[in-house]
Amino acid sequence: MVTLEHADIRRILPHRHPVLLVDRVLDLEPGVRIVATKTVTGSEPCYAGLDEHLPASAYAYPASLLVESFGQTGAVLWLYSAATAGERSEGTLIFGSAREVTITGSAYPGDVLRHTVEIDQLIGDNAFMRGETWVGDRRIATLGSVLAVVREGLAAGTGS
C-alpha cells in the first residue's frame, strides 16, 4: 500500500499553488487505483471577495474545481505508475475531457474531498479514468470518463 504526502505529490504533478488540488494520497495501487484527499478551506481563492450577505449555499465548492481535483488525482496515479514501471512521459500534462459526470452533493469549507479513481484505459500517452468523490460517507460526484493526456511541447491546438 502506497501513501504519499504533499511533498511527494509536488514531485509528481506539475501544478502549483493555487491550482494544485491534491493534498494527500491515502492509498495507491500502481496502474490500478488511487484514493486521495483534498481539503476545502475558507481560504480557497474561489471564495475570495464573496459578499458577506450571501447564504451558506454560495460556499459550495465549484464543480469545475472538484473535477479538476479529481483529474489531478488520476494524474498522480498515472504518472506515479508510469515512473514506477520505468516509463517516463515527456511533455505537458493536459486535461482532455470529462464525460458522464454526475454531481449529487456539495462540499463546503472544512470538508475533505476524497477521490477514488481507477484507470479505465491507457492508450499511449492518453489515460481514461473513472471514479467517485466522497465527503465522509456522502458520495457527491460520480465521474464516468475523465481523459488526461501528455502532449509534447506546448498545448496549442489541442482540447477545447
Next chain:
Amino acid sequence: MSEAREKHLDELREIVAEVLEVEPEEITETGSFVEEHEADSLRAIEILARIEKKYKIDIPQSELPRMENLKAVYDVVANQAGWQD
C-alpha cells in the same frame, strides 16, 4: 450493403456522434470529422478508445490520421477486427 456492415456502421456512427456531441444522422460516411464537426486530436483518441473497448480490439495509434470520417473508421476497424462484411 450487407446487414452486418449496416449494423457495424450504425454502431460506429453512434460512438462517433456521442463523442462529437452531435446527432447520429449528422455523421455521414464521408463527412470530415475535423471540417464538419470541429473534431480535434483529443476527440479522435476518445473515439478510438471507445471502439477498442466495445469491440475488444487494439487499434495502433498510427491509424488515427486515417480515421477522418465514418467510412475510414469502418475500414480501419473492419481490418483490425477481421470483419467479413
